[in-house]
Amino acid sequence: AQSVSQHNHHVILSEAASLELGCNYSYGGTVNLFWYVQYPGQHLQLLLKYFSGDPLVKGIKGFEAEFIKSKFSFNLRKPSVQWSDTAEYFCAVKKGSQGNLIFGKGTKLSVKP
Amino acid sequence: SQTIHQWPATLVQPVGSPLSLECTVEGTSNPNLYWYRQAAGRGLQLLFYSVGIGQISSEVPQNLSASRPQDRQFILSSKKLLLSDSGFYLCAWSVDGAYAYEQYFGPGTRLTVT
Numbered sequence: 546a547q548s549v550s551q552h553n554h555h556v557i558l559s560e561a562a563s564l565e566l567g568c569n570y571s572y573g574g575t576v577n578l579f580w581y582v583q584y585p586g587q588h589l590q591l592l593l594k595y596f597s598g599d600p601l602v603k604g605i606k607g608f609e610a611e612f613i614k615s616k617f618s619f620n621l622r623k624p625s626v627q628w629s630d631t632a633e634y635f636c637a638v639k640k641g642s643q644g645n646l647i648f649g650k651g652t653k654l655s656v657k658p
Numbered sequence: 659s660q661t662i663h664q665w666p667a668t669l670v671q672p673v674g675s676p677l678s679l680e681c682t683v684e685g686t687s688n689p690n691l692y693w694y695r696q697a698a699g700r701g702l703q704l705l706f707y708s709v710g711i712g713q714i715s716s717e718v719p720q721n722l723s724a725s726r727p728q729d730r731q732f733i734l735s736s737k738k739l740l741l742s743d744s745g746f747y748l749c750a751w752s753v754d755g756a757y758a759y760e761q762y763f764g765p766g767t768r769l770t771v772t
Binding site for chain 2: 549551554577579581588589590591594596635637639645646647648649650651
């Protein structure tokens with residue numbers, strides 16, 4: 546069965562540290578890739594997405610993600626985190642043009658001020 | 659602009675009682691609608707999705723059912739709740755059509771079955 550794996554359950558960083566959250570998927574065909582974020586007490590919202598073209602995608606709040614097809618990966622990065630980045634981050638994969646989203650289990654990020 | 663509403667925000671129900679969670683979307687027509695359950699450390703599990711009125715697809719066999727009586731209304735139900743039904747339930751919508759990329763999520767309902 547197709548799956549999405551997020552390697553880290555909980556990441557704790559100090560402000561200004563660099564961030565990389567891993568995401569791997571198991572589907573071999575065409576995929577659309579997403580990162581969603583859920584800030585404490587808020588709705589789940591889209592952070593960034595990849596459909597096609599440049600595999601380096603830039604999202605809101607300084608986040609970016611790189612699609613590496615050969616590695617089936619879509620890791621999320623930010624060069625310098627802030628306390629306000631404390632949230633839970635979900636990677637999601639959409640198979641082809643009509644598939645539903647498959648979510649990873651999420652990574653909780655805690656940023657210490 | 660489009661908005662999505664869910665209610666109630668929190669719910670505490672005893673085992674064996676019925677359940678009805680409601681989701682409505684405003685500002686769009688003929689959306690695709692989704693129900694997810696979010697459990698701590700387990701991510702989001704798609705429960706049901708609907709591409710139109712009366713059209714429901716179930717992703718996971720379980721104690722729950724869904725209905726779509728109106729274009730922008732999606733209801734999650736159970737006749738008899740189990741302890742394992744506790745969780746955070748999210749409704750989402752996306753643009754109709756084959757290329758339904760982004761999903762937009764509601765605020766969720768925290769259900770505790772006691």
